[in-house]
Amino acid sequence: MASMLKGIAASNGIAIAKAYRLIEPDLTVSKQTITAPSEETARFQEAVNISKSELQAIRDNAEKQLGSDKAAIFDAHLLVLSDPELIAPIEDKIQNEQVNAEFALKETADMFVMMFEQMDNEYMKERAADIRDVTKRVLSHLLGVQIPNPSMISEEVIIIAEDLTPSDTAQLNRTYVKGFTTNIGGRTSHSAIMARSMEIPAVVGTKEATESIQNGDLVIVDGINGEVHINPTPELVQKYEQEHAAYGEQKAEWAKLVNEKTVSADGRHVELAANIGTPKDLEGVKSNGGEAVGLYRTEFLYMGRDQLPTEDEQFDAYKAVLEGMEGKPVVVRTLDIGGDKELPYLDLPKEMNPFLGFRAIRLCLEEQDIFRTQLRALLRASKYGNLKIMFPMIATLDEFRQAKAILEEEKQTLLTQGVEVADRIETGIMVEIPSTAVMADTFAKEVDFFSIGTNDLIQYTMAADRMNERVSYLYQPYNPAILRLVKMVIDAAHKEGKWAGMCGEMAGDETAIPLLLGLGLDEFSMSATSILRARSIIKRLSQPEMEQLANEVLGLRTAEEVVNAVQAAISK
Numbered sequence: 001m002a003s004m005l006k007g008i009a010a011s012n013g014i015a016i017a018k019a020y021r022l023i024e025p026d027l028t029v030s031k032q033t034i035t036a037p038s039e040e041t042a043r044f045q046e047a048v049n050i051s052k053s054e055l056q057a058i059r060d061n062a063e064k065q066l067g068s069d070k071a072a073i074f075d076a077h078l079l080v081l082s083d084p085e086l087i088a089p090i091e092d093k094i095q096n097e098q099v100n101a102e103f104a105l106k107e108t109a110d111m112f113v114m115m116f117e118q119m120d121n122e123y124m125k126e127r128a129a130d131i132r133d134v135t136k137r138v139l140s141h142l143l144g145v146q147i148p149n150p151s152m153i154s155e156e157v158i159i160i161a162e163d164l165t166p167s168d169t170a171q172l173n174r175t176y177v178k179g180f181t182t183n184i185g186g187r188t189s190h191s192a193i194m195a196r197s198m199e200i201p202a203v204v205g206t207k208e209a210t211e212s213i214q215n216g217d218l219v220i221v222d223g224i225n226g227e228v229h230i231n232p233t234p235e236l237v238q239k240y241e242q243e244h245a246a247y248g249e250q251k252a253e254w255a256k257l258v259n260e261k262t263v264s265a266d267g268r269h270v271e272l273a274a275n276i277g278t279p280k281d282l283e284g285v286k287s288n289g290g291e292a293v294g295l296y297r298t299e300f301l302y303m304g305r306d307q308l309p310t311e312d313e314q315f316d317a318y319k320a321v322l323e324g325m326e327g328k329p330v331v332v333r334t335l336d337i338g339g340d341k342e343l344p345y346l347d348l349p350k351e352m353n354p355f356l357g358f359r360a361i362r363l364c365l366e367e368q369d370i371f372r373t374q375l376r377a378l379l380r381a382s383k384y385g386n387l388k389i390m391f392p393m394i395a396t397l398d399e400f401r402q403a404k405a406i407l408e409e410e411k412q413t414l415l416t417q418g419v420e421v422a423d424r425i426e427t428g429i430m431v432e433i434p435s436t437a438v439m440a441d442t443f444a445k446e447v448d449f450f451s452i453g454t455n456d457l458i459q460y461t462m463a464a465d466r467m468n469e470r471v472s473y474l475y476q477p478y479n480p481a482i483l484r485l486v487k488m489v490i491d492a493a494h495k496e497g498k499w500a501g502m503c504g505e506m507a508g509d510e511t512a513i514p515l516l517l518g519l520g521l522d523e524f525s526m527s528a529t530s531i532l533r534a535r536s537i538i539k540r541l542s543q544p545e546m547e548q549l550a551n552e553v554l555g556l557r558t559a560e561e562v563v564n565a566v567q568a569a570i571s572k
């Protein structure tokens with residue numbers, strides 16, 4: 001039966017395909033006494049054999065698609081499954097204690113996992129993770145439930161999930177994954193941000209996608225209106241196919257602006273930059289006419305792996321981006337881990353409020369080895385292009401001063417070692433904490449630039465978790481409170497002759513762009529796929545008119561009043 005779910009439009013576009021549920025199955029095990037241990041052992045061995053052939057196929061596929069270092073993870077899993085030290089005790093337990101295979105497997109594996117995790121040895125800790133993974137796979141076969149293998153998807157699908165972590169999202173194969181929908185999340189959760197840069201239509205925060213959608217159901221993800229249609233009528237499919245085609249035509253129109261500068265109708269130039277997560281994203285920056293990289297979220301270099309990236313690995317990535325941009329500005333943000341971006345291998349204690357916790361610059365100033373390694377890699381790469389360094393989550397002037405002093409120290413050390421470093425590297429901060437926005441006039445005397453991170457600035461100003469769909473109505477970029485803070489930051493920068501950019505999602509927002517132009521923003525950094533539309537909007541606007549509009553809306557009372565005023569002004 002046809003039905004529809006409402007959610008949050010997280011990534012523009014329309015996708016129509018069969019559902020693929022990316023959901024962890026229930027693997028709860030209970031202890032049972034059995035009467036035929038030999039048959040039970042045979043059942044266990046069969047589950048092991050099926051798991052091995054499945055892993056072999058996943059391994060071969062990973063090697064083809066992602067290279068041999070990613071495939072090595074599955075080699076390790078295959079080794080675990082062939083290890084008599086793990087397998088023999090399970091079979092003994094079935095035979096001697098006459099218990100079911102599921103229970104024998106779980107008990108034995110848990111014992112090894114606990115033992116390895118307690119060792120103060122990285123290698124053994126990784127083995128514990130391997131055993132945990134492999135156990136899940138064998139258990140799923142014993143219990144007759146399916147665990148999803150997203151890397152094996154070989155037809156067009158829409159992913160259905162409770163939530164997707166940023167590293168889940170990064171691993172989605174764009175050839176086959178046409179769209180996704182999740183139960184939780186908001187417009188500025190990182191999976192949504194990545195979906196936009198990968199141009200995968202997405203609707204998040206539907207609350208019940210996993211309950212309502214079964215594998216194989218036909219699904220339409222309408223990432224424009226935030227709707228998910230399940231088993232739609234042929235008429236509705238046809239309507240959406242037409243909309244999809246119209247959206248394609250609109251994009252072809254915008255594409256004509258790819259080599260143009262971004263200039264308002266009266267001739268004011270602003271810079272349209274791109275937010276990237278990996279050097280691979282440069283392709284999209286170029287094909288969408290990005291004039292700079294306004295935010296390189298380096299944390300993705302640290303994710304989807306088992307240990308910290310080395311200085312040389314980082315150097316290679318930063319150099320590739322700087323060279324790829326051929327002298328255009330590249331703003332690299334130092335590690336911003338925490339919130340919805342986790343690094344399991346750092347073994348940080350779980351926190352009650354991770355978005356308010358030990359994250360980003362707070363972690364870097366404490367764990368200085370991690371920070372200094374990144375800064376050295378950046379300094380060494382600086383001579384390959386136009387590097388600017390930006391510190392995230394700065395709440396106090398003291399944090400900025402400390403971070404800058406560490407950067408200076410590393411620079412001096414490299415210079416005394418004879419390593420070449422660019423003469424001048426602009427150093428700026430993200431303004432994403434209200435205290436910093438309020439104190440922008442003070443900061444402006446010491447930083448080279450500001451980049452306003454509205455995803456967090458709105459979250460902290462409105463006290464509304466950006467991951468929580470129940471409070472997503474408080475994500476209000478047009479609320480006069482936010483606009484006044486943005487104005488304070490831009491004015492403070494200009495007063496000291498510095499520039500102000502914005503790299504939160506608000507910078508690419510159709511309704512916000514006229515106001516930001518009016519407030520004097522110098523640089524707009526957004527998902528590469530939003531750049532051409534933004535350029536077409538700015539081309540039609542007059543800066544003095546938008547300045548007047550911005551001044552008017554700062555005196556309005558609600559976000560709704562602001563939206564109405566903007567719409568009335570630009571439709572004139």
Ligand code: PEP
Nearest residue numbers: 432453454455456503504
């Ligand atoms: C922001 O907070 O606006 C920002 C750009 O950083 P992130 O989305 O990575 O937190």
Ligand code: MG
Nearest residue numbers: 432453455456
């Ligand atoms: Mg942020």
